[in-house]
Amino acid sequence: NAGVTQTPKFRILKIGQSMTLQCTQDMNHNYMYWYRQDPGMGLKLIYYSVGAGITDKGEVPNGYNVSRSTTEDFPLRLELAAPSQTSVYFCASSKTGELFFGEGSRLTVL
């Protein structure tokens, strides 16, 4: 049982480039989330989804977009990467409240 899988694990981007962080879960969870964690800080919610076709903004959505075409996948799109988006990104899913997290994607924007 793979749980929540994130790719890539590491990525370096140049300012202005775009990329998509992939997240997939095989637990048939309706709820999925994207968080970012800056060094020494807690996690901040970027976007979340309560089911396929439904997404909503979290605490820090600017500079990001998401889609949820299937129950399993919840990709996070970064448009026009900026140094402020250097962070570790965590995807999570849940069914009844307990969050299951992926291993994280470390993104550096130079």
Place this chain on the structure above:
Amino acid sequence: DAKTTQPPSMDCAEGRAANLPCNHSTISGNEYVYWYRQIHSQGPQYIIHGLKNNETNEMASLIITEDRKSSTLILPHATLRDTAVYYCIAGQGTGANNLFFGTGTRLTVIP
């Protein structure tokens, strides 16, 4: 949405009980208390949650005060592998966007 307050750091001797406090004085009646931990830079790991009653599982115990304004996570016999950042969160859980992860408590288990 209820926010929580935790001490930034704590130490605990290996083999002793680790008691991690959390204040959530603005918690509402339908909000649960969740505990997660994050080891190094891994994704956070769920530990336990509760609403009113004390809870226990194979990892830890959760003691919630009667007024629900604070709680304590207890690791009964701390090991070096329990060294991590522990997050206390108050929220509705399922499908919620209000699970606010603060900076947590950095627990260091000392040999």
